[in-house]
Each structure stands twice: as structure tokens, then as C-alpha cells.
Amino acid sequence: MSDAGRQSLGDKVSAAVKPDSEKSTPEHIKDSVVGSVDNAAGHATTDNNKSILQQASDAVFGESK
Template sequence: MTDHGRQSFTDKVSASVKPDSQKTTGEHMGDKFHGKMDNAAGSLQPQGEKSYTQKASDTVTGGHGGATNNNSSLLDKAKHALGMEKH
């Protein structure tokens, strides 16, 4: 379940696990758009009003209110470790 205006966790994971080299221009643009919209919605929603699922999703994907300190999500760190990061 997602909070109003937020992207589901499965959508976030699906977008992040597909290598960028295999994405079309439209997919790149869609990922960027949806990521910015989700981050904006997360910024506007108070942390206390987020569902447990959305809080966990923000933490894993580096969204607003996540536990990361350097704007790198856990997924980004995993992609880096596997050599799948953006170039």
C-alpha cells in the first residue's frame, strides 16, 4: 500500500534493478519524473503521517526522511557494489 501521491515500493525497485543501459529514453525520463514526484510528495508529508511501508521504502530507496546521510540509497549502494551504477 502506498500513501497518496507516492510511488509503490515495488515500482521503485523495478525501476532501479533494470540496468540503465537496457532502458529506453522514455523509461529514463519516466524514472526521473516519478522519482522527483515521489520525493516531493514525501517532502510535503509529515513523517508521522507516513505509513510504515512508505517509511521503510523511503529508507531503502533514499527517499525523503530516509536513514541515509549522503543521499545514496541502499539500492544505489548495492548497485555500486555489483558494478551496476550509472556512468
């Protein structure tokens, strides 16, 4: 299983729980960049090679395809 380049489930939850209105501009930029990198890494990895946590994370947070 390879989760290289993927954002951890804990980090995704932390970013999702904090309201956008309470985030600074750098936090918005970081969330956008990290989300894009995570999404690209998710596309580059087949579901068979993802850990159970990453599969669940993609299902909950809606990995865009």
C-alpha cells in the first residue's frame, strides 16, 4: 500500500472542521494547494494500492475524478 504524497485523514478533518471564516489567507492557500496535491496523488494511485484509511478518506472527502 502506498500513501506517499497523500494528506493524512487527521489533517483533512482538521482543515474541514475549521470554518472558512476563521481561516487566514495563508490557510486558504495552503488548503487549496495541499488539496490539489493530495487529489493528484490519489489519482496516480489505484484503489488496490491505497490503504483502507485513504480509501475511506477519498470516499468521505470526495476525491474528484
